[in-house]
Amino acid sequence: MYITLDLESEEPIYTQLKYQIIAGIAKKELSPGEALPSVRSLAADLSINLHTVNKAYQQLKQEGFILIHRQKGVVVNPDGVPKANEAYWSELESKLHPLIAEAVCRDVQEKDFLQLCSRIFANFNMKGDK
């Protein structure tokens, strides 16, 4: 899978990196158990600080997307990403809250918002069937 970062962007590099890996898993471009580059080699290839990669990897590990083995290195969680539970739902809600609040202020219709969501979902599912 390709990871593309915009080092000039306002979005921090570690979040860009984190979301690209999550998107890769969602699109099934990264399969369970697949090896990811080590912290050192990923940082060297991207010309970024080791801590930046480490931060992204640690968060991905805590959230169950990847495993970091001492010998085997970094792999996509072979058992799959943990399914959504109550905690996840409440977190999702609190993350969506400000986004929808802003959309309402800007007069975005509910059906347009949902349509956008469907489109993004479809994008992930389509890639998965390939």
Added chain:
Amino acid sequence: MTSNILLFLIAMMIPIFIPLIFIPFWTRKTESFGVSIPEEAYHRPDIKKMRQKYAWTNAILAIIITAVFWFTAAGRDENFIAVLFSILIFAFIVVSFAVYLIFHKQMKELKNNNQNWTRKPQLVTIDTGFRNQKLAHSNYWFVIPFLISILSIVITLTNYQLIPDRYPMQYNFSGEVTTWANKSYRTVLLMPIMQVYLTLLFLFLNTIISKAKQQVSAANPEESIRQNIVFRRRWSLFTIIMGTGLITIFMLHQLSLMYKINHQLLMIAPLVFTIGIVVVSIILSITTGQGGSRIAVKTGGENGTVIDRDDDRYWKLGMFYFNKNDPAIFLEKRFGIGWTNNWAHPLSWIIVLAILLLAFGLPKLLG
């Protein structure tokens, strides 16, 4: 006889001249005189003209150096010729670097006048599976030169009594001995120990080839990865063959201390080998290009939507990479063929010092 020596020395200059003349044509198309540019700018007539001008300047310089050498060296003794040769080569490299700096400066100005070159989104792309692929040939190939080196040691030690008390170490151009060595276990082991050192050095070079920074074009990732893998594998194979050949030639010389080996073979084998290496490396440079940029691959990538990240500020004089935030030690050269160091990484300095120290220290210690 002297004119033969002069011709031979002039032939030795060619491998220094050719790369310095043709480098601008061998670099990646996203670099021009140490400045990063969008790929489509590479074909602009003014930049094309700069490349031609640079090549001609260096070619004329090479002709001048050769002429100066030919006319001042004629009829002089060997020591004079040797010193003259080194001075002229050094002068050529210095002047050629000055020429490069002029073109580098011009190129920087040209880039400043074309602000739209840097306006596109600048991205850095990598492939997470890149290092799961075979990037270089296996380091196990170095078992062969290593065994040859060990065999040299074993033969030397078991046939120690066959080695004469005084034996030649160095010859001049006419084939006369200039340095003699007094036989001892220490001196006779110099050559085999250098063999071991060189084997390890070539093994290290092969490791660099596989470990060096991944450079993927953000505009054409697939194409550039395929080119890059071919580039790495070709130079890896070259390193393995060159290393094994060199160590075999060392062995031949070591054996000549104990056994009668045809004198002509001893003189001609290294010469043929050197010429072969020079020719092959030039052919490889022309057909492969830096990073594989001259290899044709069949994928029509889209062009012009994004460009690679502009890291000019980390390239001092467009040639020396100095980036404290980059944990990479080895990466592709910008202006040239092959790899260079991140000089901001302390390990770079330690590695270079260790290689030099061993190269000069071992002969001093054992010779």
